[in-house]
Amino acid sequence: MSSRKRCAWHQFAPHTVGLAMQPTRRVPAALPMLILPKPVEDEFVLGYIGRLTHVNLSSSCFETMCRLVVHFNLDQDYTPLRGQYYQAESHLDALALTSGKTVGELIRYHTNFDAEGLTPDVVARWLYCLMRRRKVSKQYPESKPPYLCRECIPQQVRDVGFSFWHRQHQLDGLYWCPVHRTALLAVDDWLTKDALIPVATAASVRTPTTAKDFDTYPVLQSFCEMMMGFLRHPLWMSVARIEDCLRRRAVERGLSLGAGDVAREPNDSLFLNDLAFNECPAWWLDEVFGMRKATADKSRIALNSVFSGGGFAPPVSYALAIALLLSPRERADILDGSSPSSGRV
Numbered sequence: 001m002s003s004r005k006r007c008a009w010h011q012f013a014p015h016t017v018g019l020a021m022q023p024t025r026r027v028p029a030a031l032p033m034l035i036l037p038k039p040v041e042d043e044f045v046l047g048y049i050g051r052l053t054h055v056n057l058s059s060s061c062f063e064t065m066c067r068l069v070v071h072f073n074l075d076q077d078y079t080p081l082r083g084q085y086y087q088a089e090s091h092l093d094a095l096a097l098t099s100g101k102t103v104g105e106l107i108r109y110h111t112n113f114d115a116e117g118l119t120p121d122v123v124a125r126w127l128y129c130l131m132r133r134r135k136v137s138k139q140y141p142e143s144k145p146p147y148l149c150r151e152c153i154p155q156q157v158r159d160v161g162f163s164f165w166h167r168q169h170q171l172d173g174l175y176w177c178p179v180h181r182t183a184l185l186a187v188d189d190w191l192t193k194d195a196l197i198p199v200a201t202a203a204s205v206r207t208p209t210t211a212k213d214f215d216t217y218p219v220l221q222s223f224c225e226m227m228m229g230f231l232r233h234p235l236w237m238s239v240a241r242i243e244d245c246l247r248r249r250a251v252e253r254g255l256s257l258g259a260g261d262v263a264r265e266p267n268d269s270l271f272l273n274d275l276a277f278n279e280c281p282a283w284w285l286d287e288v289f290g291m292r293k294a295t296a297d298k299s300r301i302a303l304n305s306v307f308s309g310g311g312f313a314p315p316v317s318y319a320l321a322i323a324l325l326l327s328p329r330e331r332a333d334i335l336d337g338s339s340p341s342s343g344r345v
């Protein structure tokens with residue numbers, strides 16, 4: 001998994017290949033000067049684009065991105081052969097230049113891609129699909145609608161002078177503010193006028209989420225902790241050790257380590273997803289994992305594949321498996337970036 005993550009195409013970011021040497025074609029002489037605020041800490045990339053759109057009075061987020069590309073003269077290598085994919089890269093490059101960061105830093109600090117286990121090379125296409133308002137593939141967890149915490153907004157205004165979309169609230173599987181423990185509110189769609197600037201009154205509770213669930217099920221709190229921890233210590237860095245630790249604990253708890261193939265496993269085998277149904281609300285398991293109690297073929301349940309090795313299960317599955325099986329001490333070790341302790345706690 002680590003080799004997949006070491007995608008180095010941010011090395012091709014224009015600021016690393018001598019922007020000043022590039023020809024200046026299509027200079028935006030007729031366009032007004034753009035206002036280019038920097039993103040604030042943990043501001044989610046889509047919210048940042050919304051803010052740029054808002055302050056520059058663009059008619060859409062896509063128009064903003066095109067204006068940025070022209071502003072930084074990044075479209076001179078465009079050819080029909082490279083087409084759309086190249087355009088997607090140049091949009092991301094332009095955004096990185098606007099933010100004052102490299103593409104790698106922009107992805108690391110303003111998306112959840114590290115925590116959600118997706119490689120940087122898909123970010124450009126993901127962003128481009130969203131900007132063109134095309135259907136976003138299900139492989140992108142961040143295609144979910146924008147979430148905000150009503151109570152975070154006044155704090156953000158006090159801290160930075162305006163409200164912004166916090167990336168933690170957009171993490172897959174999080175429906176509660178980790179600070180205020182309240183149910184997050186959702187807005188219909190990214191990039192609509194309403195969603196450019198987070199306004200609590202434009203949002204509503206989307207799922208059967210209640211603040212009570214978060215307090216009733218401690219596993220949910222541990223899950224949120226792990227997902228946020230993956231932002232600091234991407235899962236792929238220690239996934240092999242985490243898998244070893246999970247397998248040990250699963251054996252101690254009498255769980256089946258198989259993928260859940262009912263044709264091969266005894267009928268009374270206990271799987272990780274059975275444990276999940278005892279300790280998490282059913283609506284949440286359905287919403288995040290597509291897991292229903294009635295699913296007979298447990299090999300189709302991604303959660304059970306955390307024991308298969310190779311780090312191929314989705315990060316939300318590891319986060320839940322860790323929350324269900326590991327001790328607070330072992331979870332803290334993972335969040336600190338050290339290897340999970342091997343002894344029984």
Ligand SMILES: [Zn+2]
Binds near residue numbers: 152181
């Ligand atoms: Zn909050």
